[in-house]
Amino acid sequence: MSAFLRDLRGLNVLTVNPEDSEGQFLITHLRRIGCRVNSVWPIPDTLPPAVDVVFLSIHDEALPAVRKLLQSVKDAGPTMIAIVNYENPAILQIVLESRFFAVIERPLRAFGLLANLAIARTLWKQYQQTLKDSHRYKRRALGDQAVARAKVILMASGLDESQAHNEIRTRAQAARMPIEAFAESIVSGNAVSSEKAGAMR
Numbered sequence: 001m002s003a004f005l006r007d008l009r010g011l012n013v014l015t016v017n018p019e020d021s022e023g024q025f026l027i028t029h030l031r032r033i034g035c036r037v038n039s040v041w042p043i044p045d046t047l048p049p050a051v052d053v054v055f056l057s058i059h060d061e062a063l064p065a066v067r068k069l070l071q072s073v074k075d076a077g078p079t080m081i082a083i084v085n086y087e088n089p090a091i092l093q094i095v096l097e098s099r100f101f102a103v104i105e106r107p108l109r110a111f112g113l114l115a116n117l118a119i120a121r122t123l124w125k126q127y128q129q130t131l132k133d134s135h136r137y138k139r140r141a142l143g144d145q146a147v148a149r150a151k152v153i154l155m156a157s158g159l160d161e162s163q164a165h166n167e168i169r170t171r172a173q174a175a176r177m178p179i180e181a182f183a184e185s186i187v188s189g190n191a192v193s194s195e196k197a198g199a200m201r
Contacts, residue, residue, distance in 0.1 A: 008117060009034030012050055016043055016069075017057040017083065022108055026055060026083075029110055033117070046072040053079045053117065055104075058091050070098045075131055079124040081116060083108070101127070143180030150183035 013035040017023040023039065030037045035053070043065040047054060058066050073080065082100045084091050095103055102120035104112060147168065154164035172182035 005033070005118075007121060008114075011035045011052040011121075013037045013053045013055065014047065014051045014078075015039045015055045015057075017041060017055060022106070023057075025108055026113070029108075029113055030055075030117075033114060043069055045069065047078065051078045053081065053121070055081050055083055057083045058094065059085070060088060060090070063090060063094065066094060070094070073099065075099075076128065079120050081120050099127075143178075143183070146180055146183040146187055150186040153186055 013030050015023060015026050015030070015037060017026060017039065018041050019039070023041070027037050027039055038048075040048075043056075043062055045068055047069070056066065056069070070080075077099075080098065080100045081102045081104060082095050082098075083104050083106065084095070085106050101123045102116040104116050147165070150168055151161055151164040154167055155161060159167060168183055168186070169179055172179040175182060177185075
């Protein structure tokens with residue numbers, strides 16, 4: 001069994017599709033792949049917990065419900081796959097504005113279903129990694145800013161930049177805290193002191 005097929009086995013999949021022959025085909029084929037499948041219709045307001053992949057059927061008459069559901073999906077939400085009838089401008093707009101990782105056109109076909117699921121999961125994993133990298137970079141940038149501000153505060157008492165940095169690092173180690181967290185405590189403490197001094201004037 002290829003690696004990408006192994007990755008698909010055991011996924012918790014939710015099909016949001018009418019209970020018709022197409023919906024049954026979708027459920028049956030996903031189970032053949034090895035996915036654990038649940039189905040719901042009509043379109044719910046929110047997704048249930050612990051869902052890895054969602055196949056969402058988009059119809060003209062269901063667009064308001066589709067929009068409401070998509071608004072509830074967070075960045076770290078499941079892999080979203082759209083099922084569409086044709087290139088209707090309103091449907092196309094929803095697909096482009098939302099975080100769908102694949103789009104499947106009706107009528108559904110077994111090969112297209114498997115290929116789109118594999119591609120969507122790959123793109124979803126890449127997106128999640130990008131989010132993690134972005135959050136890590138943001139935390140690092142905020143930490144660097146806190147250290148820089150703490151150094152300025154200590155330098156105001158007569159230390160040079162190197163001495164201020166060493167002081168922050170030494171005190172952070174003594175407190176068993178990350179240097180960024182300790183720097184933030186210095187900045188916060190200075191802000192509180194400034195507020196008290198201002199109130200006493």
